[in-house]
Amino acid sequence: MTVDAIADDAVADPARLTDPAAHAGDEMYALWRWMRRNAPVHWHEPGEYPGFWSVTRYADVRRVYLDHTTFSSARGVMLRPTTAGADPGSGLTLALTDPPRHTGIRALVSDVFAGRQVRTFERNIRRTARALLDTARERQSCDFVHDVAAHLTVVVIGTLLGIPESDHDDVLRWTNEAFTAGRSLATHHELMRYVVELIDRSVAAPGDDVVGRLVSGTVDGAPLSDVEILFNCENIIGAAENSGLSIAAGMLAFAEHPAQWALLARHPDQVPSAVNEVLRWTSSATHSLRTATAPMSLGDRVIAPGDRVVLWLPSANRDEETFVAPDEFRVTRRPNRHLSFGAGAHGCIGAALARIQHAVFLSELLDAGLRVEPAGPVVSVASIVVRGPARLPVRVVPAGSAPGD
Template sequence: MNGEASRCPALAAGDPDLTDPATYRDADYFAQWRRARREHPVVRLDSPRFGAFWSVTAHAAAREVLERPESFTSTRGMRLGGEAGAVSAASGGMLVVSDGPAHARLRSAHAPWFAGRAVARLKDTLRSRLDAKLAELADGTPVDVVARLSRSLPTWLVCGMLGVPEEDWEELAALAAAAFDETETSTAAARRAASAGVFAYFAELLDRRRPDPGDDLVSALLQQSGADRLTDEEILLNCDGLVNGGLGTTRHAVSGAVLAFAAHPREWRRLRADPRSVPTAVEEILRWASPPLHMMRTATEDVRLGDALIRAGERVVLWIPSCNRDESVFAEPDAFRIDRRPNPHLSLGGGPHYCIGASLARLELRTLLEALLTHVARIEFDGTLVRTPSTFLHGLDRLEVTLMPAAAVPGSPGGE
């Protein structure tokens, strides 16, 4: 295929629209991605919702885009559907829409709070909360883990790290969810209002923390000094980014973990038999669940990607769940295997924009699995599963399972 020919859509008639949120509720989009990887891994599409963009479904091409910020910039938006005015205002001041020296400066300001030692100190509190929650949920009756667990876990950690008072956690989580709500009942105006609400909340928190700093990320950013210190506007932008990233993708990773083991009971038995597999199981959850649905970049120059010729200014969309099931990279890509090695998934991005909260995400999942091993003998799927209608996040709105208590099973890690 030559560069000009590959600029034309090559999807089969009747394929679901990958830019329609409803597609991710019912359609077999994984089959569409499998065919795309085989027939047109990099192809230019024209969406009725978002206009023209390049669709990338293959792992190698997606990794190349992520690792070449000089050719594929984040500064013009990192997702389809972002409002141009908001992206322009945040560009250079918010981690996810910055590149080069601006990105390095912002990342450096946040990095100490996401280093291994700083994250590790959160583990005890998280484990205590998980133990209490799972002692309540693992009673042998059906439970919606999205409503009862996966929405809570990232809220505990992210809001705690940002210094958000516990009485405000639910309000802030609801605002963050509404800002990315793509259901039919949501409107652009409602999403803008929710996003403005997140900014207003943190503006007020900054005013409270300035004279009375605490042991939290917001206070630390406010107290920085020197030429590289962040402005109030930059702090607000990045608080918004951390809330959206931390509460969105991690929520879907938690419910994805439970679904993975409910759908693959043999892997749960293997993990119980050998808890040392928890670290590799965490990576497999991130690959198999793939919480980010897509990442977007914009070409800064005419550039070839595979057989495609991409022109400067054109958008490039990487479908992460497809890349994470690329047959050329992952053996038996649709299978969930807790001992998969190597596992070069792209759920945490790549290149300079590799997720700054990666250690936090891994801590959450690792602690979750360790707590589940203590409290749960079996995870039984009850047949109720509702996927999230979103073009940006890949996950579940509802998942009913029965968590059989470990205490009822002789010889379990949870005791007799």
């Protein structure tokens, strides 16, 4: 269904933004486009969720991201039902603090996301991708989300947190259980118990990984508390899960646009551009929240101190004022200043690693002369937090084969 095919009365209902089922498809793009034109900064009355402003235009979303003084992350970065109360990680984690404390925590782990560690990351992803593709070719079909993307994700988690390869299957099972049940990772007792044990081992012998940096480092001259370390680890695992979802959504995009895969196969030097377009197109993080600390005009509305401001990233990444033909998937798109990783002080610390993860997998698929084609109905995630396929049955086949061969 195209954006224009949806009736106006279905489009002009901003209340649908908080309906998870409405996000399991493409209809939200029509609503976001309507809002960009008619209600780019829109107030939602309190109900299931606290009252909040929806921000849908690229320029406004970027402005909020860049002004961390006026738009704070410390009180939460995701919409939570009123009954859930405040985010328990508020003020404790990299995502849920503001500078200068955010800057101090970020400095502890930034080296893990760069330099020598990146080479280790790339080597592990490439080895895993080759093995997964070999297995997928041998089978008639597979669920790309669970059989491929999830395995790539656990390699990312293991590289970042120093999880031994022998424990990857357990971590994969626990994160899949939490994802399938729609639960926070922090509520999965076995996973959290394992992370606590990982932290305890690192206290005794800190490694050159995120956990080692968190347990041995200091911010403002003091070590992080055990709770801070645990919540930061949980946040990083969750972010890696989101990257895996983006890879799966990218494969779906190429399966639905075979001409773009053929173009990329002819011009593999365009992989970096293709990765950026996948990130823009999929926008796997659906929204980000900030809380105003001072009066601020945004568009023609006045934001009051204490107001929640929700940034809808898929909308910003399809803004006609910023992107030419935004509803077209173009692997050679330039410029492509998408906001999938945010911007400013809270720009995603793992952005470079996520791009490498995408690029390595695409390159391995291209080098092997393969492509992915649908092999059954796609089931989308029903969530206001993340977007992408929950199930993606595919076949991995030679690039030159006819569909269905």
